Structure formats: C-alpha cells, structure tokens
Amino acid sequence: MEEKISQIQKEYLEEIQKAQSLKELDGIFLELFGKNGVVNKLSEEFPKVPKEERPKIGPLFNQIKSGLEKEIEDKREKIREAGYQKLDEEKLDFSKSTQIKPRKGRLHPVTKLEKEIVNLFTKLGFSQFSAPHIDSEEYNFELLNIPKGHPARDLWDTLYIDTHNLKATPGELLLRTHTSNAQVWIMRELKPPVRMMIIDRCFRYENLDARHEHTLDQFEIVYIDKGVSMANLQYLSEYFFKGILGADIKARLRPKYYPFVEPGAGVDGLCIFCKGKGCKVCGGMGWLELAGAGMIHPKVLENGGIDPSVYSGIAWGVGPERMAMLKYGVEDIRLFKSGDLKLYESI
Ligand SMILES: [Zn+2]
Known part of the structure; x- marks a missing residue:
C-alpha cells in the first residue's frame, strides 16, 4: 500500500509538471480527487490494510493527498501568471498603438x-x-x-x-x-x-x-x-x-x-x-x-x-x-x- 501511494504520487507529480494549461490541470484534479478518482479508490482499500500498518499509512496518505492538491494549485498560479504576462506583451504594448492610423475628420x-x-x-x-x-x-x-x-x-x-x-x-x-x-x-x-x-x-x-x-x-x-x-x-x-x-x-x-x-x-x-x-x-x-x-x-x-x-x-x-x-x-x-x-x- 505504501508503495502504491508513492507510485501514485510520483506519477501525478510528473503529470502536473508537464501540464501546460488550466484545462489540463482540471483534468488531473478530477482524475485524482473526483468521485471515482484515484484518491477515493485508495481510501476504499483502507479496510484491507493490516492494522499494524494503518498508523503509518493514514498520515502518509493525507500528506500526499494535500501535497498533490498544493502542487496543482501552485501550477495553476504559474499558468495564470504566464497568461497575464502574455496578455501584457500582446495587448498592453502601447508602442503598437502608434501604428494604427487615426481617422481624420474632413469636409464634405x-x-x-x-x-x-x-x-x-x-x-x-x-x-x-x-x-x-x-x-x-x-x-x-x-x-x-x-x-x-x-x-x-x-x-x-x-x-x-x-x-x-x-x-x-x-x-x-x-x-x-x-x-x-x-x-x-x-x-x-x-x-x-x-x-x-x-x-x-x-x-x-x-x-x-x-x-x-x-x-x-x-x-x-x-x-x-x-x-x-x-x-x-x-x-x-x-x-x-x-x-x-x-x-x-x-x-x-x-x-x-x-x-x-x-x-x-x-x-x-x-x-x-x-x-x-x-x-x-x-x-x-x-x-x-x-x-x-x-x-x-x-x-x-x-x-x-x-x-x-x-x-x-x-x-x-x-x-x-x-x-x-x-x-x-x-x-x-x-x-x-x-x-x-x-x-x-x-x-
Ligand atoms: Zn472630352
């Protein structure tokens, strides 16, 4: 069980790092924490874990769960910032506005x-x-x-x-x-x-x-x-x-x-x-x-x-x-x- 949890953590950390958009991150979040997600399925397996291992597995599970949540949230923030920066570059470049020819009024x-x-x-x-x-x-x-x-x-x-x-x-x-x-x-x-x-x-x-x-x-x-x-x-x-x-x-x-x-x-x-x-x-x-x-x-x-x-x-x-x-x-x-x-x- 311990190994399985570590494996899931490793796999999803990689996926979060690779993600390029908020949409991809939403997908990963659902896979992990959705109703039929990996985390829910893992918790369903808890009763099968031998009693002596439970004190160790419980905190590890919680730590990894909140760790992955945080990773997703951090990555979301990074993507948003990159997006704003891109917007800044594209739309707030006032030097480009000088290239738009102003329409002049004129007499009939x-x-x-x-x-x-x-x-x-x-x-x-x-x-x-x-x-x-x-x-x-x-x-x-x-x-x-x-x-x-x-x-x-x-x-x-x-x-x-x-x-x-x-x-x-x-x-x-x-x-x-x-x-x-x-x-x-x-x-x-x-x-x-x-x-x-x-x-x-x-x-x-x-x-x-x-x-x-x-x-x-x-x-x-x-x-x-x-x-x-x-x-x-x-x-x-x-x-x-x-x-x-x-x-x-x-x-x-x-x-x-x-x-x-x-x-x-x-x-x-x-x-x-x-x-x-x-x-x-x-x-x-x-x-x-x-x-x-x-x-x-x-x-x-x-x-x-x-x-x-x-x-x-x-x-x-x-x-x-x-x-x-x-x-x-x-x-x-x-x-x-x-x-x-x-x-x-x-x-
Ligand atoms: Zn003529």
Missing part, C-alpha cells in the same frame, strides 16, 4: 468645393447673400419675368407648400426651385453697384437619377453696375473655370433661353478630360455645358427698382454638385447625400 467634397468658389469670388469683391428657402411664387417666378401660365414654368418642377393652416393663398408658397429667387430680394435691399453671390440649397420635384437630385445646391452671382456687358460675363466664366478646374480650361458662350435674362447664354467649359479633342464624357464635342448665365432682363431690373437705362447686370449660375462630380470623378450625384464615408475619404 461639395462643401470643400463651395468654399473654394466663395473664396474665388470674394477676391473679386463679391459678398454672400441669403434668400428664403420657402419663398413666394412672386419672387421665385413672377418678378423674374415668368408670369403665371408662362410655358417657361414647365422648366422647373416645383414643390409647393401646403398652405392649409397658413395665412397664404393655395399655390402661393413654394420651395425655391433656384437661387435666382434671391435676385429681386438683392435689388430691393441694396443699391447698385451690386456684387453679390448666393450659394445655397434649392428643391425640385425631380425624377431622380445619376444626374438629378430633389435637393441640390446652386451657386449664383448677381453683378449690377453701369456698363456691365457680355464681355464681363465671358471674363467671369473663364475666371471661374480656371480657378476651379485648372488654368487651361477656356469658356465659350452659346445662346440659350432663360426667361430672366436677355440675352441668355449656356456657358461651356473646355472638356477637362480630353482638353477639347473629344471623348466619351463630352460626347466627342470637346466642350461640356457647365453653367447658365445672361444679362439680367430689363423687366427684372425694373421689378427690383433699378433703372435699366442706367444700369445693366449679369446673373451667372452653376451647380456645385455637378462641378464636384466632374472635378472628383463621381459618377452619381446621389452619392453626395448618401453618407457613404468611402466616397468622402477617397476625395
């Missing part, structure tokens, strides 16, 4: 471009003007030479405000369809010479696609002074394209109809992709239609209280989102309001 690409545009025209003495987003038909259409029933109203898909609970005639209030509603506000508030710019939101009842959004930004300048002419319009167009798209981008004017200007011009920029040679984007034309402009219609000047026989003016407008699409190579205008961080981070 359209905001970035709009700031560039505002800076560009501030240099020419233009100031920003703010007109109502919810405005009357009068400012959005009538004062701009677009009377009720005029076919030109079909050019704008208008969102009207439900006036049910308002002191307004049905159909009188709308979400402005363009920043041009600011024109007569400007003329009525300021005396010429006027150099103002509007960069703000407009709203249209659009069929949404890659080039059309219901909520869009517009940039517009209103320049009124004595002797302002189409030559100034040509200059301002080139100034804009060169400042935003690059030094070699020329502008050309084509006749185009807008009811609140006379004459009106579609403003083309030399295609930034092929520089005039013709490519897929410009449809082989070498030019892209980028802006709309013209000399402010004499009737509109009169509506603003300005004498058209003394003063003349330019209205010139562009869609910053469309410009951002070109400048940053974005194919779908809807991405700008999608909240897709991948797009913002790539620009």
Whole structure:
C-alpha cells in the first residue's frame, strides 16, 4: 500500500509538471480527487490494510493527498501568471498603438468645393447673400419675368407648400426651385453697384437619377453696375473655370433661353478630360455645358427698382454638385447625400 501511494504520487507529480494549461490541470484534479478518482479508490482499500500498518499509512496518505492538491494549485498560479504576462506583451504594448492610423475628420467634397468658389469670388469683391428657402411664387417666378401660365414654368418642377393652416393663398408658397429667387430680394435691399453671390440649397420635384437630385445646391452671382456687358460675363466664366478646374480650361458662350435674362447664354467649359479633342464624357464635342448665365432682363431690373437705362447686370449660375462630380470623378450625384464615408475619404 505504501508503495502504491508513492507510485501514485510520483506519477501525478510528473503529470502536473508537464501540464501546460488550466484545462489540463482540471483534468488531473478530477482524475485524482473526483468521485471515482484515484484518491477515493485508495481510501476504499483502507479496510484491507493490516492494522499494524494503518498508523503509518493514514498520515502518509493525507500528506500526499494535500501535497498533490498544493502542487496543482501552485501550477495553476504559474499558468495564470504566464497568461497575464502574455496578455501584457500582446495587448498592453502601447508602442503598437502608434501604428494604427487615426481617422481624420474632413469636409464634405461639395462643401470643400463651395468654399473654394466663395473664396474665388470674394477676391473679386463679391459678398454672400441669403434668400428664403420657402419663398413666394412672386419672387421665385413672377418678378423674374415668368408670369403665371408662362410655358417657361414647365422648366422647373416645383414643390409647393401646403398652405392649409397658413395665412397664404393655395399655390402661393413654394420651395425655391433656384437661387435666382434671391435676385429681386438683392435689388430691393441694396443699391447698385451690386456684387453679390448666393450659394445655397434649392428643391425640385425631380425624377431622380445619376444626374438629378430633389435637393441640390446652386451657386449664383448677381453683378449690377453701369456698363456691365457680355464681355464681363465671358471674363467671369473663364475666371471661374480656371480657378476651379485648372488654368487651361477656356469658356465659350452659346445662346440659350432663360426667361430672366436677355440675352441668355449656356456657358461651356473646355472638356477637362480630353482638353477639347473629344471623348466619351463630352460626347466627342470637346466642350461640356457647365453653367447658365445672361444679362439680367430689363423687366427684372425694373421689378427690383433699378433703372435699366442706367444700369445693366449679369446673373451667372452653376451647380456645385455637378462641378464636384466632374472635378472628383463621381459618377452619381446621389452619392453626395448618401453618407457613404468611402466616397468622402477617397476625395
Ligand atoms: Zn472630352
């Protein structure tokens, strides 16, 4: 019996030393001290031990039993410590944290471009003007030479405000369809010479696609002074394209109809992709239609209280989102309001 106990002690001490994990130690503990474990089985053999040997075997058995328990507990402690040390090495190495690239905040690409545009025209003495987003038909259409029933109203898909609970005639209030509603506000508030710019939101009842959004930004300048002419319009167009798209981008004017200007011009920029040679984007034309402009219609000047026989003016407008699409190579205008961080981070 004595020999058997010593044999068990030797065997399990070795196993405890070899153990590499807490799980292995748990296994050894169960083998030794579990219900059907080695120790229980040994104690069952006690009655068979001759009486004279019992005083010797009993204490030896207890000593070895508590000895093995202690060995297991010590080994558990060692494994835990080694584990913590490993964790320390792996996770608390702060030097590695410097390798993680921090995410930086940045401006939305359209905001970035709009700031560039505002800076560009501030240099020419233009100031920003703010007109109502919810405005009357009068400012959005009538004062701009677009009377009720005029076919030109079909050019704008208008969102009207439900006036049910308002002191307004049905159909009188709308979400402005363009920043041009600011024109007569400007003329009525300021005396010429006027150099103002509007960069703000407009709203249209659009069929949404890659080039059309219901909520869009517009940039517009209103320049009124004595002797302002189409030559100034040509200059301002080139100034804009060169400042935003690059030094070699020329502008050309084509006749185009807008009811609140006379004459009106579609403003083309030399295609930034092929520089005039013709490519897929410009449809082989070498030019892209980028802006709309013209000399402010004499009737509109009169509506603003300005004498058209003394003063003349330019209205010139562009869609910053469309410009951002070109400048940053974005194919779908809807991405700008999608909240897709991948797009913002790539620009
Ligand atoms: Zn091209």
